[in-house]
Amino acid sequence: MLSKTWFIFKGWCFVTKPIDVSDSDFETQVIESESPVLVDFWAEWCGPCKMVAPVLEELAEEYSGQIKFTKVDVDTNHETAIHYGIRSIPTLLVFKGGKPVDQLIGAVPRAEIKKRLDNALG
Template identity: 50%
Template sequence: MSLEISDQTFKEEVLSSKEPVLVDFWAEWCGPCRSLKPIVDELSEEFKGKVKVAKIDIDANQEVSVEYGIRNIPTLLFFKNGQVVDKVIGVQPKEKLAEKMNALLG
């Protein structure tokens, strides 16, 4: 299961994380976000202990969304050592996202 984060916990959970982090920017009303959720949850289980998977609701947490220029959702940002190293917008196949997560580990 993905970790729910907020504007208040973003720095600690993402920027200060010792492991790479995938952050899913989503909203309750977003149909494509709901389509992506099971894929993100599966990846969370498959990469447990290697890549942290977090979700942030853009409606409830606008500070981080604005800071990272999130204009379309779902948007997935891949962080390593507190820096964005990759970005995906829209629903993507699980295999493509798994490749990007493996690249974070490489």
């Protein structure tokens, strides 16, 4: 039985929740992705990160099959956070074609995140 995280449709497997990404698999999961990717840079102790997390889970379901949602814990994945100049969390980076194309910093409203995701798809 599949959990809510995954579902299969006509042979395709879609992720419906953000997946954890580390320094070691960031390139494979984000840079090499054929679809746009939202990366949530966060930390366990971050209050605003906890506020944004349920919104991102809802959006991951809504955009399933169109945009991949990932999470990078900045406390355990320093290299990736430093490489992308992450100084405040939560920071959301949207990647398309392996390159960052948009950035949101802080506890951004759901409507603004959706607007940026729609732009990435357009």
